[in-house]
Amino acid sequence: MFxxxxxxxxxxxxxxxxxxxxxxxxxxxxxxxxxxxxxxLGVVVASADFFTGAG
Numbered sequence: 001m002f003x004x005x006x007x008x009x010x011x012x013x014x015x016x017x018x019x020x021x022x023x024x025x026x027x028x029x030x031x032x033x034x035x036x037x038x039x040x041l042g043v044v045v046a047s048a049d050f051f052t053g054a055g
Contacts, residue, residue: 028048032044
């Protein structure tokens with residue numbers, strides 16, 4: 001409701017944004033274990049924090 005009321009997005013645009021967030025969450029969960037074993041847990045946690053803020 002915040003998006004629709006404050007910046008004038010219609011319901012389809014808000015739904016599309018939420019659907020994209022859901023898909024990227026599933027993709028992130030799918031590669032999390034392999035990435036953390038490859039790069040190390042600390043690097044993955046710091047990167048996830050950075051990218052979450054950037055998005």
